[in-house]
Amino acid sequence: MNPSNSSSGVWPAIRRGAGLLVLSILVLAVALNLLIHSPQMPYNVVQMFGGAPSLAQVASFALALLSLGMGAHFAAYFATRHRLKELILPLWCILLVLGTYALAQIALTDESFDDFVGSPVLFRDITRDRVWGDTMALVVSQVDGPLFAGLERVVRFVCLVAPLVTWLAIFRASSSRRQPIRALLAYTLMAAPWLGLFTFIAFYRPNTNNLVELIEPGGGGFLYGLLLCVAFSVVWMASLPELSRSGKLTAVVVFVSAIPIGWLLLNLGMIDNLQKYGINFSGIDFLLGPDREHKLAGSVLFLRWTVVQATTMLGLAWGVWLATLFVPPIARD
Numbered sequence: 001m002n003p004s005n006s007s008s009g010v011w012p013a014i015r016r017g018a019g020l021l022v023l024s025i026l027v028l029a030v031a032l033n034l035l036i037h038s039p040q041m042p043y044n045v046v047q048m049f050g051g052a053p054s055l056a057q058v059a060s061f062a063l064a065l066l067s068l069g070m071g072a073h074f075a076a077y078f079a080t081r082h083r084l085k086e087l088i089l090p091l092w093c094i095l096l097v098l099g100t101y102a103l104a105q106i107a108l109t110d111e112s113f114d115d116f117v118g119s120p121v122l123f124r125d126i127t128r129d130r131v132w133g134d135t136m137a138l139v140v141s142q143v144d145g146p147l148f149a150g151l152e153r154v155v156r157f158v159c160l161v162a163p164l165v166t167w168l169a170i171f172r173a174s175s176s177r178r179q180p181i182r183a184l185l186a187y188t189l190m191a192a193p194w195l196g197l198f199t200f201i202a203f204y205r206p207n208t209n210n211l212v213e214l215i216e217p218g219g220g221g222f223l224y225g226l227l228l229c230v231a232f233s234v235v236w237m238a239s240l241p242e243l244s245r246s247g248k249l250t251a252v253v254v255f256v257s258a259i260p261i262g263w264l265l266l267n268l269g270m271i272d273n274l275q276k277y278g279i280n281f282s283g284i285d286f287l288l289g290p291d292r293e294h295k296l297a298g299s300v301l302f303l304r305w306t307v308v309q310a311t312t313m314l315g316l317a318w319g320v321w322l323a324t325l326f327v328p329p330i331a332r333d
Helices: 003-036 043-048 055-080 085-107 110-117 122-127 133-140 145-175 180-204 220-238 245-269 283-288 298-323
Strands: 274-276 279-281
Touching: 003 055, 003 298, 055 085, 055 145, 055 220, 055 298, 085 145, 085 180, 110 145, 122 133, 122 145, 145 180, 145 220, 145 298, 180 220, 220 245, 220 298, 245 298, 283 298
Parallel strands: none
Antiparallel strands: 274 279
């Protein structure tokens, strides 16, 4: 094949992808700005950006959201080109989530970021409280404190976000194989230690209770099921352009069905009654209501969740599809 002919076909697709990416960022940034200033918007969402976000903040946040889907496809693409594809897929996911971390740092205030991942305290716990013993306290005390704290923030962010990207990449990579079920099992088996580590650090050794306290005791499995439901639906939607008519219909059915299933799993996973600052509220009230004091009707909360889950799945699917414009199709084997 003539290299010039090959490149002449690649570059127009990349230019198209870049143009659509910029347009997507602008549309998402405008939508986010309108959303933040909407009446009865959850105060925790507004405070994420400091109340009055700049253009750089909303644009960075929009790109961060798109990067989750794009990163999953890139991870699947680069991993499937390697002989040890199942083994290195989680490593690609971690690497690409670091890009999302950099964008989130720009988009969110320091306070909101720490509310999300927790304030770095491991350096203090090791060196002052000696939780890892005297030897480790001596070793770690030789490390620059702010540098250690920065690394801890990165690790905790990765552990919270990487599971979604990893499952998206697993479903994406498996769907390209001639035996998708067998491939899914192989990818899942190789990713299981990483997924277990992510869960352990994020939810069993957290630095903040802001997320953990909202989860019903024993409800973590339902929320993980919600994550799987979203990831599975996203991969179906991202594959729409290449599906047959019956495949497109199946993708739409999967997408629509995922919303009531997601609502059920959310209700099963979130705590029903939490008392804080003298106020009783549920985890869903906190996530979807305007504040802790003013509760919304169940039908309104479901409508809000429908919008949140549908837009999240569409945004992730759009990110996955955008990534296909920058790299060749994933090879089937």
